[in-house]
Amino acid sequence: MATTMRAPRIQSQWLLPWLLLVFLTKFASTSPLKTIPKLAVHHRINLENPSTSNLNPYNPADHKTYYYDQTLDHFNYQPQSYATFRQRYVVNEKNWGGSRIAAPIFAYLGEESDLEGDVEAIGFLRDNAARFNSLQVYIEHRFYGKSVPFGTRENAMRNATLRGYFNSAQALADYAEVLLYLKKHLSAQNSPIIVLGGSYGGMLATWFRLKYPHIALGAFASSAPVLYFDHITPSNAYYSVVTKDFLDASRSCHNTIKRSWGDIDRAAATSNGLSWLSKKFNTCNPLKDGSELKDYLDTLYCTAAQYDRPPRYPVTGLRWHRWCIAK
Numbered sequence: 001m002a003t004t005m006r007a008p009r010i011q012s013q014w015l016l017p018w019l020l021l022v023f024l025t026k027f028a029s030t031s032p033l034k035t036i037p038k039l040a041v042h043h044r045i046n047l048e049n050p051s052t053s054n055l056n057p058y059n060p061a062d063h064k065t066y067y068y069d070q071t072l073d074h075f076n077y078q079p080q081s082y083a084t085f086r087q088r089y090v091v092n093e094k095n096w097g098g099s100r101i102a103a104p105i106f107a108y109l110g111e112e113s114d115l116e117g118d119v120e121a122i123g124f125l126r127d128n129a130a131r132f133n134s135l136q137v138y139i140e141h142r143f144y145g146k147s148v149p150f151g152t153r154e155n156a157m158r159n160a161t162l163r164g165y166f167n168s169a170q171a172l173a174d175y176a177e178v179l180l181y182l183k184k185h186l187s188a189q190n191s192p193i194i195v196l197g198g199s200y201g202g203m204l205a206t207w208f209r210l211k212y213p214h215i216a217l218g219a220f221a222s223s224a225p226v227l228y229f230d231h232i233t234p235s236n237a238y239y240s241v242v243t244k245d246f247l248d249a250s251r252s253c254h255n256t257i258k259r260s261w262g263d264i265d266r267a268a269a270t271s272n273g274l275s276w277l278s279k280k281f282n283t284c285n286p287l288k289d290g291s292e293l294k295d296y297l298d299t300l301y302c303t304a305a306q307y308d309r310p311p312r313y314p315v316t317g318l319r320w321h322r323w324c325i326a327k
Contacts, residue, residue, distance in 0.1 A: 056126040062094045063119055063138075068181060070142070072149055072165055074173035085149035089178055090119050090138040092126070097133030099188035106194050107137040107216075109175055109208065111201035114145030124196065124220075135191070139178050141201075142171050172204060176212050192217040199223050238302075245305040257301065264290050 066089055073081035097103030106125045110118060115138055125136045140147040143156055143166045150156045157163055175195070183189055195216045197205035202224025209219035227233040234240070247254040267273040268290030278287045287293055 056123065056130070058120045058123070058126070062092050063090050064092075065090050067146075068178050070147075070174050070177060074170060074177075083149070085142075085147070087142065087147040087174060087178065088115055088140040088145060090115060091182075092129070092136035094136075095129035095133055096135040099186055099191055101133070102188075102190040102192070103133040103135065104192045104194060105135045105137060105179070105182070105188065106132075106196060107139065107175070107179055109195055109197040109201050109204045110139055110141040110144065111197060111199060111204070112141060112144065115140040115147075116145070122198075134194075135186075135188075137179070137182065139175050142166065142174055168204065168207065172208050172211055175204075175208060176215055179215055194218045194220060196220040197222070197224070199225075202226075242302050242305040246301065257297075260297070261294060264294055268293075 067086040068089060069084045070087035071081075072083040072085060075081075106129065108118065108122060108125055119138050122138075125134075125138075128134065129136055142149065143153065148156050149165060150162065155162075156166070179193055183191065183193075193216050195205045195208050196219070197203070199222075202221030203226050205219040206221045206224055206226050209216045225233070228235075243254070246257060264277065267277055268287075270276075274287045274290070277283075277290065277293055278285075281293060283293070
């Protein structure tokens with residue numbers, strides 16, 4: 001089921017008390033590289049089957065998809081600002097107690113990915129919906145999935161003016177419009193909203209609570225690196241946690257990985273080093289630089305730690321694993 005809906009622009013009302021529930025988890029590798037790999041909220045390759053890993057398995061029949069005619073530009077008044085695009089959101093009413101008892105609304109704020117994987121894989125809302133009699137709402141981030149202005153991602157990104165609409169402030173205002181519309185449409189003006197998100201989505205949830213306290217009573221932010229901006233959290237905190245993960249599992253493997261970065265650099269610097277490394281690690285294409293291999297291994301290690309399990313394919317079948325044990 002898919003419907004298109006429209007609501008008025010946001011009105012500022014400072015009605016609810018300030019309450020910020022922010023849970024920050026540490027992030028974290030054994031690599032000295034300075035660029036943290038971009039990893040999503042969940043890893044579809046590594047994630048356990050969502051239908052069996054959550055307390056309340058995902059059931060597509062419980063989730064209905066809607067589309068909201070979203071405002072392109074919430075902050076300016078040029079002619080193009082009033083253009084709209086279809087923004088996708090998903091609602092699960094299975095456990096909702098209804099507006100008569102002011103049952104809460106749990107709203108998942110989409111991050112930098114399409115919504116399909118999030119609705120299926122994020123079990124936190126489903127696992128807690130029965131306890132709180134909550135309505136579950138999942139909203140897709142603008143410019144992702146099926147919530148792309150101007151028809152296609154290519155059209156939306158073709159020049160700097162259009163790309164300017166692709167930012168966090170606009171995304172937060174999108175979420176505010178959708179949530180205000182839902183409260184009005186469901187006659188749920190007294191139902192408190194708790195916004196949730198992970199990683200970048202967790203940052204959005206935190207910022208949403210601060211920017212729109214009259215809409216969200218609280219925010220739950222998982223693995224949200226909000227403190228990095230003020231240099232409160234050490235810049236190497238992510239890799240420190242990943243490193244500890246490997247150290248706790250195997251000091252031998254930790255030491256091997258730690259030594260490997262220098263070994264790769266020295267091997268790559270020799271005349272036939274890149275060719276030898278390509279064969280040793282069985283790469284799909286010949287390596288052009290040692291950093292390519294280091295970046296791949298770095299992401300592999302971080303993925304195993306962040307999602308709490310190694311890849312699905314047999315780790316023992318990888319040459320780097322045999323090399324790690326041999327060392």
